[in-house]
Amino acid sequence: MLNRSLSSPELLAENADLQRRLGDAEETLRAIRNGEVDALVIETVAGPQVYTLQGEDAAANRMRGEMLAQVSDAVIAVDSEMRITFLNAAAERLYDFAASRCLGQELSKVYESRWRHPDDEAAFKTALRECGEWRGENVQVRHDGRELNVESGITVLRNLAGEPGGLLAVNRDITERKVQDDKILVSEVRYRRLFEAAHDGVLIIDPDTRKIVEANPFMTLLLGYPHDQLVGKELYQIGLLRDQAASQEMIQTLKRTSRMRYDDLPLESQTGQHREVEVVANLYSEGGLPVIQCNIREITERKRAEEHVKMLIAEVNHRAKNLLAVVQAVAQQSAKHGNTETAAARLIERIGALAAGQDLLVKSHWHGVEVSELIEAQLAHFKDLFGTRVLFAGPKAQLRADAAQGIGMALHELATNAAKYGALSNDEGRVRISWQVSADMEPEFSMSWQEDGGPKVAAPVRMGFGQIVIGRLAEAAVQGVAEINYAPEGFSWTLSAPMKAALR
Amino acid sequence: MLAFALEESLIDAGFEIAGVAGRLETALAMIEGSVFDAAVLDANLAGVSAGPAATALKARGLPFIIVSGYFLEQLPSAFSGALCLQKPCPPERIVQALRHLLPA
Numbered sequence: 001m002l003n004r005s006l007s008s009p010e011l012l013a014e015n016a017d018l019q020r021r022l023g024d025a026e027e028t029l030r031a032i033r034n035g036e037v038d039a040l041v042i043e044t045v046a047g048p049q050v051y052t053l054q055g056e057d058a059a060a061n062r063m064r065g066e067m068l069a070q071v072s073d074a075v076i077a078v079d080s081e082m083r084i085t086f087l088n089a090a091a092e093r094l095y096d097f098a099a100s101r102c103l104g105q106e107l108s109k110v111y112e113s114r115w116r117h118p119d120d121e122a123a124f125k126t127a128l129r130e131c132g133e134w135r136g137e138n139v140q141v142r143h144d145g146r147e148l149n150v151e152s153g154i155t156v157l158r159n160l161a162g163e164p165g166g167l168l169a170v171n172r173d174i175t176e177r178k179v180q181d182d183k184i185l186v187s188e189v190r191y192r193r194l195f196e197a198a199h200d201g202v203l204i205i206d207p208d209t210r211k212i213v214e215a216n217p218f219m220t221l222l223l224g225y226p227h228d229q230l231v232g233k234e235l236y237q238i239g240l241l242r243d244q245a246a247s248q249e250m251i252q253t254l255k256r257t258s259r260m261r262y263d264d265l266p267l268e269s270q271t272g273q274h275r276e277v278e279v280v281a282n283l284y285s286e287g288g289l290p291v292i293q294c295n296i297r298e299i300t301e302r303k304r305a306e307e308h309v310k311m312l313i314a315e316v317n318h319r320a321k322n323l324l325a326v327v328q329a330v331a332q333q334s335a336k337h338g339n340t341e342t343a344a345a346r347l348i349e350r351i352g353a354l355a356a357g358q359d360l361l362v363k364s365h366w367h368g369v370e371v372s373e374l375i376e377a378q379l380a381h382f383k384d385l386f387g388t389r390v391l392f393a394g395p396k397a398q399l400r401a402d403a404a405q406g407i408g409m410a411l412h413e414l415a416t417n418a419a420k421y422g423a424l425s426n427d428e429g430r431v432r433i434s435w436q437v438s439a440d441m442e443p444e445f446s447m448s449w450q451e452d453g454g455p456k457v458a459a460p461v462r463m464g465f466g467q468i469v470i471g472r473l474a475e476a477a478v479q480g481v482a483e484i485n486y487a488p489e490g491f492s493w494t495l496s497a498p499m500k501a502a503l504r
Numbered sequence: 505m506l507a508f509a510l511e512e513s514l515i516d517a518g519f520e521i522a523g524v525a526g527r528l529e530t531a532l533a534m535i536e537g538s539v540f541d542a543a544v545l546d547a548n549l550a551g552v553s554a555g556p557a558a559t560a561l562k563a564r565g566l567p568f569i570i571v572s573g574y575f576l577e578q579l580p581s582a583f584s585g586a587l588c589l590q591k592p593c594p595p596e597r598i599v600q601a602l603r604h605l606l607p608a
Contacts, residue, residue: 328594400551
């Protein structure tokens with residue numbers, strides 16, 4: 001044999017034959033270990049010899065082998081040197097490694113353990129030493145680099161004498177479950193945050209006991225009860241429903257309809273504060289068990305806003321009708337005291353003056369009207385003459401709403417008169433308007449209208465509605481006194497009133 | 505303006521005017537100190553409820569009617585029991601209502 005060339009075809013063939021036989025031997029060995037073999041036939045020089053693996057041991061071995069082949073968990077046994085002595089079909093699949101290729105190999109060829117937490121490895125070793133077994137989760141990195149999340153049970157194997165001789169690992173792949181768990185965790189964090197940050201109260205109720213099993217922090221804010229005083233109570237016990245019967249009725253209805261809504265429930269907080277709430281209750285199935293979820297929304301503010309809107313609408317209605325009543329009175333007076341031919345035209349102008357005053361009141365939210373703004377609005381027709389022939393000056397002063405209406409109407413009449421007969425009826429006449437507040441103990445507001453440069457003035461023969469407006473009505477509006485002077489060189493009008501009656 | 509127009513209408517209809525008040529204080533003083541048979545009350549006097557005036561009138565046993573832009577149900581209970589006319593109200597309607605209140 002030594003003479004043969006090392007590369008001869010015979011040698012290669014022999015080598016291949018030896019390899020094949022070695023493979024067969026390993027497979028046989030694996031089969032014996034796995035209990036798949038009942039008998040062995042060995043070729044010897046003396047001919048074939050049959051070795052039977054008989055008796056109870058053989059039967060038990062066989063059964064064990066079948067059982068291990070059936071289980072879905074990966075089962076691996078190693079000897080004291082961590083060499084693999086057994087692995088079942090599930091382990092072959094999980095680690096993608098044929099038993100024939102790894103029996104006798106070191107376990108690290110198949111996978112490496114990577115502990116989740118640094119302390120896990122020490123805990124594992126302690127558990128094996130002290131209890132002979134360890135259970136837990138860890139990560140195993142397969143020979144191809146794939147990571148597996150596994151749940152493991154590892155037991156120390158002992159021989160008949162009780163001496164440790166290796167380890168048996170039963171590993172369950174929980175990679176999928178882990179992914180699901182992580183998803184659930186993310187979902188749990190997300191929805192818990194919603195639950196906890198919600199500005200609605202949320203209660204979870206057990207429909208069988210009718211008791212609250214969970215309450216979010218907003219419920220505590222709403223009612224004043226700490227969390228532990230909410231859990232375990234029935235709804236009527238926290239003032240949400242009036243009595244136990246109402247609680248029972250709600251649950252009964254929910255069991256029938258799955259959904260209920262109370263638009264407006266009065267609620268007392270622990271401190272006796274009154275609140276209005278809207279409650280929506282739903283019956284759900286949670287993992288096959290029914291639960292009730294109640295969403296409680298505080299609507300105190302909304303109700304208040306609704307009341308406010310109602311009040312505002314009533315107020316607007318009242319003011320509109322009041323203004324119509326004023327228009328009606330102006331129409332009646334314009335017709336009664338005026339010239340029939342011009343009455344309609346004058347009425348239209350007067351309504352315009354009322355509207356101009358109304359605009360100012362609305363802009364100031366009915367608080368008051370600046371005197372200068374009132375003059376600008378009522379004399380808007382003479383805007384081009386402002387600063388030249390229409391001069392007005394005075395301190396900042398805000399007229400009360402009723403005073404603004406009376407003085408506004410008076411300014412309108414004064415301007416109309418001036419344009420028709422007075423200083424604004426020619427090209428050079430002027431109107432000076434001034435107002436002041438005296439610094440007396442009881443301060444007085446006064447306002448004057450002084451004309452000059454107009455045609456020679458004569459007192460009117462007939463008392464028209466205009467005279468009533470600048471006289472009696474202006475006086476009534478400010479509880480004051482009006483002085484009207486038809487001096488030949490120029491008409492003048494003065495209104496004096498207690499400041500508190502005229503100004504804000 | 506409204507009081508003035510009403511005053512003229514009432515005079516034209518043959519009533520005598522005991523007094524006109526634009527503010528609650530004036531009205532209360534008048535109810536206290538004047539002699540008259542009936543009153544026409546605006547529910548709102550210069551932005552103030554005329555409720556106290558109604559109460560004072562009731563206390564003196566004097567009949568009154570209310571003229572208001574508010575609906576009756578929006579008015580305070582002090583006004584209850586009195587006839588409430590809605591603004592804008594024709595003067596004739598007020599005259600008629602007053603005549604109804606007073607003995608012929």
